[in-house]
Amino acid sequence: MSNKDSIFFRNFSILLAALVVLTVALILVGMSMQNNLVANIKSEADRSAIAELIKPVAAVNTDPNAIVELEPAALAAAFDGSLDGEMIYNNACAACHVSGAGGAPKLEAAAWELRLAQGMDKLVQHAIEGFVGDYGMMPARGGNAALTDEQVKVTVEYMTAHLE
Ligand code: HEC
Structure with a gap:
C-alpha cells in the first residue's frame, strides 16, 4: 500500500x-x-x-x-298557483288560441263543437298531456310545465265557457 x-x-x-x-x-x-x-x-x-x-x-x-331536496320554490306552480283561468289563458294559451297559430282552435263555438263532444275530462287531459290532432300539435300544458293540473283545468273551463 x-x-x-x-x-x-x-x-x-x-x-x-x-x-x-x-x-x-x-x-x-x-x-x-x-x-x-x-x-x-x-x-x-x-x-x-x-x-x-x-x-x-x-x-x-x-x-x-342526504340527497338534496329540491327547493320548494323550484317546484312552485306558475303564476303563484293562481286559479284565475282568464289570466292563465291570456298568459299561457292565448298566443296560439287567439290567432289560431299552428291550427289551434280559436274560441269560436264551431271550432269546439266536436271537441266539447269528447267531454270535459278528455279536453283537460289533452291540455295537460299534450295532444296531436287533425289540425296541429297542442303542447303539454301549453308548453308551460310549471302549470299544475288544476291550473290547466280551470283554464280549459274558462276557454270553453267563453266560446263565441
Ligand atoms: C303552441 C301553441 C299552443 C299553445 C301555447 C296552447 N295550445 Fe292548446 N292547442 C293547440 C293546437 C294546435 C290545438 C289543436 C290540436 C288539434 O286538434 O289538432 C290545441 C288544442 C287545445 C285543446 C283542445 C283539445 C282537444 O281535445 O280537442 C284544448 C282544451 C287546449 N288546446 C287548451 C290549451 C290551454 C289550456 C293552453 C294554455 C295552458 C293551450 N291550449 C296552449 C296549440 C296550442
Missing part, C-alpha cells in the same frame, strides 16, 4: 466513524422529540384536537337520506 492510500484509508475511516456518531446522535434526538410529543398528548381533548387538525378535507357521502 502506498503512503497516499494509507492516508486516504485513515481519513475515510475517520469520516465513517463521524457519520456513525452523527447517525446515533440523530436517532437519540428523534427519540427524545417523539417522547416529548407523546408526553404532551395527555388528554382526550388533545387527541380530538389533533384528529380535527389532520382530518381529510372531504369524504364520500354514503348517506342515502
